[in-house]
Structure formats: structure tokens, C-alpha cells
Amino acid sequence: MPVSNRSAQRSAPRSPLRVAVLADSDTRWKWGALTARRLAPGHRLTGHLLRGRATPTARQLGEVGVRADRLTEVTCAEFLADIERERYDVVVLALVGGAVQAVLHGVRALWPDPAARPVIVTGYVGVVYEKLADGLLLRHGADLVLANSRHDAQRFRAVYEGVGADAGCVTETVLPFLGGAAYEPAGSRATTVVFAVQPSVPESRADRAYLLERAAGHARLHPDREVLVKLRSRPGEHTTHLEEQPYQRLAAKVPGGLPANCRLAYGNMGEVLDGADLLVTVSSTAALESLHRGIPTAVLTDLGIREALGNHHFLGSGCLASWDQLDAGLLPQGDPEWLAAQGVAPLATAPLATTPLATAPRAAGAGAADVAEAAAADPAGAAADDEDADVFAAARARLAALLELPGLPPVAPYYTLTTAPRYLPGILARHHLAADGTPLPGAAREGAEPSRLRRRLRSHLRDAARGLYRHGVQRVAPLIRRMGEL
Helix, strand or coil, X not given: CCCCCCHHHCCCCCCCCEEEEEECCHHHHHHHHHHHHHHCCCCEEEEEEECCCCCCCHHHHHHHCCCCCEEEEECHHHHHHHHHHHCXXXXXXXXXXXXXXXXXXXXXXXXXXXXXXXXXXXXXXXCCCCCHHHHHHHHECECEXXXXXXXXXHHHHHHHHHCCCCCXXXXXXXXXXXXXXXXXXXXXXXXXXXXXXXXXXXXCHHHHHHHHHHHHHHHHHCCCEEEEEECCCCCCCCCCCCCCCCHHHHHCCCCCCCCCCEEEEXXXXXXXXXXXXXXXXXXXXXXXXXXXXXXXXXXXXXXXXXXXXXXXXXXXXXXXXXXXXXXXXXXXXXXXXXXXXXXXXXXXXXXXXXXCHHHCCCCCCHHHHHHHHHHHHCHHHHCCCHHHHHHHHHHHHHHHHHHHCCCECCCCXXXXXXXXXXXXXXXXXXXXXXXXXXXXXXXCCCCCCCCHHHHHHHHHHHHHHHHHHHHHHHHHHHHHHHHHCC
């Protein structure tokens, strides 16, 4: 088992690393918790959900399938108070860029001088196709900024070096949820097509209705195939991106209705892909999961290849195709060179780990040795798939070296009151932090723990407020927009 990273504790009995993950949605919780598992196998995981519009429900968390030893809903200020009190070894920030920046400045306010603070890790949950500079600079200051591929690592370093910021934090890994069984072509079972939809891509009702009608048309054209429209959330639930036009509502208005072999589907994406013979999407990260397994994957071009759709990210992938081509029988296969650059080489060809995790390069000392020991003792956490082992070994070695230090320097985000005097205060204020990163008065509740009745009342009020917000986004806003077009 790995031990705590502080030299004062090295003589104490050995105990697991203490890891905290702060996430603001179901998909980011999945990324953050699985990243923690890869980086610090055998750890004790404390989960925190950042209170907000996209806070996931219990069903969404259960669908993700990653459990924590403890899971609580918090504000930014409450989370900062928790990490000061609990003294975690590692903190994984699975958040949008602005929230990451707020936490980083909060951490700097807590530990303005070199100190035994936690190692801060952050990154991206999937494809990075928009707001590259903005999102990266908001994440600068973390000890590790994880890149999901060689391609991303090169882009990330170029952005940081372009503004004169330290790029040493960028560490190449892969998406932690890539895995599952390699694809085997359909035999006696019916061919299954999975259309992985997205909450906000495309945005317009007409475009979303078109794609759904094409999926239904594909099912009618191929009665021997089952077409699953894989949805992100059930009615009333919240996702990372706003969904103004839910496919559940559009399905009720498909001319003639959905055919018997086309249906809406929920569930864990990995489990859905277990039975898939073709994955179709506009630009979902599910395409990378599918390609990693070797499943034929189509990135739709029906609406054009545009930055706003995100499908431009797949230029050169060999997967760009239209519904017309799929109707005609096309089964796109990923280009090997493109897949390798994106960190999603298919399972059939992915290189296996050649260096045992326990002997992978690392910093000398107890902390490094114990992280490696845990990786060897917990192969499920160290590398859920053998091909991920070497990729995460570099990140684990870097983490081990930081854990070995008796103290870490203060975090140093690129954005400060000097570099972004107008931009930064607004970001911090949205998370109830002052310009110096300290919580604003009343941001963190103090005193006795509220009663069970009070906690339940607050929970119901928050759920009601989120429901009203969702109703406004999905019902009122589109109505007002249509009225404005009259």
C-alpha cells in the first residue's frame, strides 16, 4: 500500500494514499474517479460533487459504476475547507475550466508558501475541440495537467509555451475509461447499430430531428438490424451540457413513430458497446471508446464538417461518413496512424506493457516505491487494460516524485490579478471567492452540522430549483427564440 507523502509521517504505520475527487457532472465524475484509480491504485477515495446545474443524480452515478468511500455535495468554498481540514495527498479536479481556476486560487490562498499540500491533478474528460487556449489557461497551475493523447500533449505544451507559462505540468496519458472487450464481428446475433447522441450537438431542433429520423430510416431499411439511440440522461436529469431539445421528446414526433427495431436506450456506454457492431455519432467521445475496441465507427458529415459540431476533430480518422453511406452498407474503420496519435490504438494492435509497473522508472525514495508497489498489488486499478499500463506509468512516476517531497511550492496559475485583472475576479466571484482566493463571507457554512430534516429540505429545494432551470432551458427559451423569429 502507498503511504502519505509527508516526511513527518514516514515513521507512522503505512496507510493508503488519501485521494479526493471534485466533479461537477456524471461524465466528469467518471473521468476523475477512474483517473484517480489509474494514478493511485489502492487509494482511499473521497468524492465531492460540486453543487450546480449539472450535479448528477444517484441513478446517473450508479450508471457510471465508480464508487467512492464517501460522497458529498459541496460548494467550492466548502471543498476548500475540507481539503484544508482533511489533508489529502492527491486532489483530482474533474471540472470545467473556470471551476478549476477557482479551486487553484483557493489552494494558493490556503498554502501561500511551500507546504505539505495535496498534489493537484486535472485534465479533460474527452475530445478537446473548442476553447483550447481558454480551457488550458484556466487549468494552468495544477501540478499535473493530463493530456489524453500525444496529439493533445503537443497542443497543450504549445499553448503554455506560447504565453511563457511553465509547460512541465503537461503529462501524456489516455482516457481512463478506454477498455472493454475487443470487437468480434457479428455471427449468429443480429447486427446492432448504436447512435450515440449528445446533449448540445447539434443544437437546433430541426437538425436533431433530422438525425433521429435518419436513424429510424436506417432501421426501416435494415429490418435485420437493431438501432439503439443511446441517450445521456433521463427526463429531469442534468448533464454537462444543456439539452434544449431532448431526443425523448423528438422521438414522439417522428413521422410514423420509431420502428420496432429502433428504440431509445440508457445505460453505461461501455456495456452498450459490448453488443455494438457499428457506432454512429456526430462527435461524441464514445467514438474514441468504440475505435479503441476496434468497432466500426462513423462520425456523421450530414450537417457538414464544422468546428461548431466538433466533428472536425476526426479529420484523417477514416471515420467521416453520412447516413446515406451507412444505409448503403459502409462500415468505417479507423486509420491506424490517426488512432495512435489520439491514444486510442485498437485493442487488437495496442502494444502491451513491457515494463512491470513495480519497476517502471520513478523517483527514488519511499513515496515512489510505494506507488509502484500499489500498482503491482492492484492490477485492476493500475491498468484496467494491459495496454494502458505504460501510458499511465509516466504519470504515476511523476506523481510519486511529487509525493516524495517534504513540501510542495505554492500553486502558480498563469492567470493572476496582474495577467488577467478583469477576467479573473469574475471567475472567482462566480464561485464565491474573493480576488485573493479566500471565501467570501458566508460562502462556507460554519458551526454545527444541520439536522437531517434541514438537509433533506435543502436537497429538495435544490432539486426543485434545478428542475425549474431545466424547464426554462428546454421549454421557455426555445419558445421565446421562436417568437423572436416571427
